[in-house]
Amino acid sequence: MTSSWGRRLIASLVAALVVVLVVHAAMIAAFYVGSLAGSSAPSGALIVAVSNYFSLTSVIAFVLLWVAGFVGAFDRWWTALIAGVLAAVLAPAVGTILTATSGGSPFSGDLIAAVLGTLLGINLLYAVAVTALTPTFGRWLFRVVEGTRSRFETDRKVALVRIPAGNLAEGLVTHIDREPVDAELADAQWDAYVAALSEAGWQTVEVTSADTLADSVFVEDTAVVFGDTAVITLPGAESRRAEVVGTEAALRAQGLRLERIEAPGTLDGGDVLKVGSTVYVGRGGRTNAEGIRQLRALVAPLGYTVVAVPITKALHLKTAVTALPDGTVIGYEPIVDEPRVFERFLPVPEAHGTAVVVLSDDTVLMSSSAPQSVALVEDLGYTVIQVDISEFEKLEGCVTCLSIRIR
Template sequence: MTDSTYQFTRAITRRPAASVVNGLRAEDIGTPDLEQMLKDHAHYVATLKSTGADVIELPPLDGFPDALFVEDTALCLPKGAVLMRPGAPSRMGEVAQMAPTLRSTYSEVREITGPGHIEGGDILVTGREILVGRSARTDAEGVRELTAIVSDWGYRLREVFTPEGVLHFKTDCSLLDGETILSTERLDASGCFEGYRVIHTAPGEEACANTIRFNNLVLMPAGFPKTADILGKAGFEVVEINNGECAKLDGGMSCLSLRF
């Protein structure tokens, strides 16, 4: 694996539905403002397109309040796509809604059939391996089934563990380039990134650890100036996008797209 870890020609997004106000959340910090969320989502999509990528924009799914977080439904790799099996029961049906788009895009699509569960938010693809964090949404059986699929395609998968109280592995980390990871200090302290170059989020700014490197840009949540400055000084071109509404549903930059 090379720069394919962050160089993309296509992405899939889904517009938030009016039902997003009923989305899942670990703790209630307020109801999302749909109008603001739609504006932020449009800014996000426009930023992806600004790199020259083709963005497939799927329509809202009112029956699935969390469906805008498309990343959890699949893992997209150069050799094929894998349909996930979400650990949240209310999100299971989102996978069938995403499947036709991926089947029309990829020649090979496999799926996690169960009994285990796994969500895309727990998977970090780096330049040398696929890291999968066990969490409340991703269990040992799900990791085992994904390992068998990606091994068949020649990828190495390594299981790691997400800190207590953190929803997804990528809530606390993201890929900046093939060898560089942005991480909270608490996640890095677990030793899971040994051998990588790690940049820590600034103290008190742990909530911005979920960014995405998309071609020449790093998309990060707005409102975390110290971390934005750290990334800028490290040579990354940062675009800040308001994530205040998605954050009310535990959502971040990576959750909003499938990239390939």
């Protein structure tokens, strides 16, 4: 937590400082250019005078934006806009009042009226600039600095995983018959899955174990990552909602900015399939319409388009379909409600062959229980790393369910 708050402090400081410096410089430039149209040539004295006039205003604006950023105003564009408007109005007003009273002018109704008049006059351009820059450039810069590790370490590949719970066999099943689960074999398969990710160049980070939460090994359902932003889900199954606590802590430790789905919305990460800037979201038993609406509102400012997909024949969207590195969606047609919704759809011959974890541009991870599907993907020119996850497949799990990938 300390490092997270430290990053937020630094990010808000940098964003506030740069916004104020840009606006301050813009004011000097605006008055300088304006003087070029006047009768006399601009001089250095003009630059100094303009800078001095806005100096106190800029200091106040910096403090206001710094505090606003630190308390979370830059987390959403609309709260950043509110912060920008408040700073744009308060900083020039307070700065002008302090300058006037320090020069001997009495604090009175006439002074307040005169100050309000400057907001429609000499201070108007300053206020407009702060209002415009804060929710746009300022918020963008804040997010870059707060998420420096994920923004600039482009070779960084992290996979969050969670060790199977002791009561794994009690996990929920919906669309298949319950089968006995071999807990010892499941542990061995999980170890092999984690090892496969590590050998493929991914740093594996364990989310704190939850030994009484049977489905907690399927960590993908608890969050969805979009660049340096993670959306904490609200699982559709009430028994799984406590799982998000550990995932949230792990994602915060990775330096990601966090958003969340709120009730009455529900969303399972297994229902979210990202293909480029398109986000397909399964509307089924675990994810409802309100959850999709909230996700759409959260990721649209990040440049993503959400497409809702009906799911009635499988637990999650990614039980039925996933995507290859080139964006081709693959799926087992008997459990895909509407394959025409996808731009490019390729059927695979086995139910367990629908899921791939994209490890790189030319390498994917697949279940060894779908040899024909593996052969099909290999024939498309991809390297396939196979893992045996049979015990998790008995609980409607697949290779994507067992990790959250951060790129």
